[in-house]
Amino acid sequence: MKEKDKEPPKRYYRKRVELYKMIDKIKLWPSRNGRLHGIKTLEKLGEQVRITTHCDKTFIVNNSRNSRAARWLRNQWFGKVCPICKVPDWKLEKYSTTRFKRHYGSLLLSEGQKKD
Numbered sequence: 001m002k003e004k005d006k007e008p009p010k011r012y013y014r015k016r017v018e019l020y021k022m023i024d025k026i027k028l029w030p031s032r033n034g035r036l037h038g039i040k041t042l043e044k045l046g047e048q049v050r051i052t053t054h055c056d057k058t059f060i061v062n063n064s065r066n067s068r069a070a071r072w073l074r075n076q077w078f079g080k081v082c083p084i085c086k087v088p089d090w091k092l093e094k095y096s097t098t099r100f101k102r103h104y105g106s107l108l109l110s111e112g113q114k115k116d
């Protein structure tokens with residue numbers, strides 16, 4: 001089997017990871033109108049997260065794993081990629097091979113959290 005025939009590796013994340021950890025890893029944001037934006041910066045503010053996209057929109061969302069955005073991200077629901085954010089193909093490729101599982105995958109925990 002030739003190297004190029006292999007499928008790209010899939011990444012698995014748990015469904016119950018908090019939104020902040022998920023978008024910190026993926027760096028993509030699905031807006032309500034179906035656009036997928038690239039995240040430039042994100043900052044955790046208590047139970048909320050402040051997000052700035054590459055098209056320079058800043059907004060604050062709840063750090064909830066059950067929010068609309070979290071669900072859309074997990075289900076990979078989006079129409080178009082934002083033309084201003086210019087999300088690179090490799091990032092979209094990586095995202096498209098990411099799967100979210102309930103019982104399997106990384107919990108995206110920081111070192112301190114790993115001990116139960």
Ligand SMILES: [Zn+2]
Nearest residue numbers: 037055082085
């Ligand atoms: Zn954008």
